[in-house]
Amino acid sequence: xxxxxxxxxxxxxxxxxxxxxxxxxxxxxxxxxxxxxxxxxxxxxxxxxxxxxxxxxxxxxxxxxxxxxxxxxxxxxxxxxxxxxxxxxxxxxxxxxxxxxxxxxxxxxxxxxxxxxxxxxxxxxxxxxxxxxxxxxxxxxxxxxxxxxxxxxxxxxxxxxxxxxxxxxxxxxxxxxxxxxxxxxxxxxxxxxxxxxxxxxxxxxxxxxxxxxxxxxxxxxxxxxxxxxxxxxxxxxxxxxxxxxxxxxxxxxxxxxxxxxxxxxx
Numbered sequence: 001x002x003x004x005x006x007x008x009x010x011x012x013x014x015x016x017x018x019x020x021x022x023x024x025x026x027x028x029x030x031x032x033x034x035x036x037x038x039x040x041x042x043x044x045x046x047x048x049x050x051x052x053x054x055x056x057x058x059x060x061x062x063x064x065x066x067x068x069x070x071x072x073x074x075x076x077x078x079x080x081x082x083x084x085x086x087x088x089x090x091x092x093x094x095x096x097x098x099x100x101x102x103x104x105x106x107x108x109x110x111x112x113x114x115x116x117x118x119x120x121x122x123x124x125x126x127x128x129x130x131x132x133x134x135x136x137x138x139x140x141x142x143x144x145x146x147x148x149x150x151x152x153x154x155x156x157x158x159x160x161x162x163x164x165x166x167x168x169x170x171x172x173x174x175x176x177x178x179x180x181x182x183x184x185x186x187x188x189x190x191x192x193x194x195x196x197x198x199x200x201x202x203x204x205x206x207x208x209x210x211x212x213x214x215x216x217x218x219x220x221x222x223x224x225x226x227x228x229x230x231x232x233x234x235x236x237x238x239x240x241x242x243x244x245x246x247x248x249x250x251x252x253x254x255x256x257x258x259x260x261x262x263x264x265x266x
Contacts, residue, residue, distance in 0.1 A: 020050075020051060020054075020171060020173065021169075021171070023153070023154055023168050023169065024051070024122065024168065024171050025054075026154065027120040027122065027154060027166045027168050028051075028054060028055055028058055028060060028120060028122070029058065030118050030120070030166060031060055031118045031119060031120030031166055032060065032061065032107075032108075032110075032111050032114065032117050032118055032119070033060065033061045033063065033104065033107055033108070033117070033118075033119045033120070034055045034060050034061065034062050034063070034119075034120045034121075034122060035063050035064075035065050035100075035119060035120070035121045035122070035132070036048070036051070036052065036055075036062065036063070036064055036065065036084075036122050036123050037065050037067050037121065037122070037123035037124075037127040037128050037129050037132060038064055038065065038066050038067065038083075038123065038127060039066075039067060039068055039124075039126075039127045039128070039189055040066050040067060040068045040069045040071060040072045040077060040088070041068065041071055041072055041188075042185075042188055042189060043066060043077075043080070043083075045185050045188065045189060046123065046124050046127050046189055048122070048123070048124070048171060048173060050173060051122060051171060051173070052084075055122075056084075060120075061085075061107055061110075062084040062085070063084060063085045063086075063087065063100075063103065064080075064083040064084050064085065064086045064087070065086075065087055065089050065100065065128075065132060066080070066083075066086055066087070066088045066089065067089050067090075067091065067127060067128030067131070067132060068090065068091075068127075068128055068263055069088045069089060069090045069095060069096070070090040070092045070093050070095070070263075071263050071265075085103070087099055087100045087103065089128070089132060089135075091128060091131035091132065091134075091135060092263075094135065097135045097136070100136070101136060104119060104136075104159065104163065105160070105163075108162070108163050114162075115162075116162055116163065116164050117162060117163045117164070118163075118164050118165075118166055119159060119163065119164070119165045119166065120165075120166040120168075121133055121165060121166065121167055121168075122168070122171055123170060123171065124170050124171060124172065124189050124191055125169070125170025125171075125172070125189075125190070125191050126170065126189060126190030126191060126261060127170070127189065129167065129170065130167070133157060133165055133167050136159055136165060137157045137158065137159060137165065153168070153169075154166060154167065154168045155167040155168070170191070172186075172191060187200070187203040187206075187257070188203065188206065188207065190260075190261035193261075194254040194255075194257035194258040194261065195254065197254075197257065200250060200253035200254045200256075200257055201227060201228075201231060201249055201250070201253040203253070203257060204227055204230070204231070204253045204256050204257065205227035207256075207260060208225065208227055208230065212225070214265060215230060215256065215265070216230065217265075218259070218264070218265040219234060219237075221233050221234065221237070228249070231247065231249040231252045231253060232247050232249070234252050234255075234256070235247030235248060235249060235251075235252045238252065238255070240252050240255075
């Protein structure tokens, strides 16, 4: 069976004028259980409500998997009220992996008549999908790259006898503006790579506002609420200087974003 990459609108969402790739709709159609990966640092921002509605309207079991929990102190995690059967996961510490595996095993028993039970994994790019699948499959199951959205097509990975995981590229709803109002959210989540994001200094400023003192603490520089001062300080520290001794703030900001997306700081 071949899967096309062109966009089409889900019949259940025509009223919302939101479309998803045929791959995404096929994964949900085939799946019995759907895991949606959410970044623990930005749980609400990494949800895709229209896709969640499509999953539940199709009668599929939805589980929210909150990833990268090692980057957020447990007592600082946002309220998970309204999420579907949430499970907290850390690829680094392996927290929650056994609980998720056990839940999949239990839920799979509901589909005894199926030759194979399919578990689809959906979510924005860079929300930990590949790392999660590798942990569930107990091996490096999904290709990885420094660039977001590296996985191509739909991959089937064996979870256990009679249970298959369906992996696909990260989802970006068609109604989200890649170059407008949604750029900030996409940059925070790492949907775009630091090399390609526009106005990286504005994203760094956003991170500073949401996480006071965190960047300064990681880089061991004096705490400041001014993004320009931070970029100037780090630019001279890292010797990222343009002609006439001017700090290359663009390169500094992109380096910060690269560290942020890589999960180097909580």
